[in-house]
Amino acid sequence: MSTQQSIHSWLKTLLSTGLLVLVILFNGATFNGGAQAARSKDHTTLRLLKEVVPGADSFSEKEGEVPVYKAYKTDSDTGEQTLIGYAFVSADTHPEPSGYSSEIDSLIGMDLDGNITGLKVIYYKESLRHTWGDFFAWDGYEEQFVGKRAEQRFQIGNDIDGIVKATISVKAMARGVRQSIRAVTLEYLR
Helix, strand or coil, X not given: CCHHHHHHHHHHHHHHHHHHHHHHHHCCCCCCCCCECCCCXXXXXXXXXHHHCCCCCEECCCECCCCEEEEEEECCCCCCEEXXXXXXXXXXXXXXXXXXXXXXXEEEEEECCCEEEEEEEEEECCCCHHHHCCHHHCCCCHHHHCCCECCCCCCEXXXXXXXXXXXXXXXXXXXXXXXXXXXXXXXXXX
C-alpha cells in the first residue's frame, strides 16, 4: 500500500469516526425552549405542575397504581391542605401512542370533577420541528384541551384542532391525553 493510500484510508477513518461522534452527541437535541429532549425523567417541575393545576400551591410526590401528583391548596388561615386535583404524565399510562417520530409526553392537570385544567407538552422528538418549529407550542394548541373530560372523543377536526403537516403527531397526542385522563378518572374519581 502506498503512502498516499495509507493517508487516504486514515483520513476516511478519522472523518467517519468524527461523524459518528457528532451524531451521538446531537441525536435528539432540541434548539428551542419547548419540550425537553431527553427521557431520563418525566420533566416535571413545580412551575409546570402549578401551570397545569392552577390554584394549587403544593404537590405530593408521584404515587399510585396510575401515577399522579396530588395537587393541594393550603388555607392561609388554618394551614390545612385540601386536595383540589391531580397532575400526571401521559407516558405513565400505557400503552403510549407514538407520533410521527416518537412518543409525545404531556403533563396534564385535572380537577376533582374530571375536567382538564391544563396541559403542557413536556417531551417529543419530531423531525419536522427543525423546519416547522415547535408546533405543539403554537398559540392556543395546548389550551384547547382545557375543560375536556374523559367521556369526550378528542377527535381531530371536531373537538380538537389539527395542525397542518403534523396530523400523525396530533392524533397520537390526542389519543395519549384521552387514554391518560380516562385511566386517572377510573382510578381516582369513580
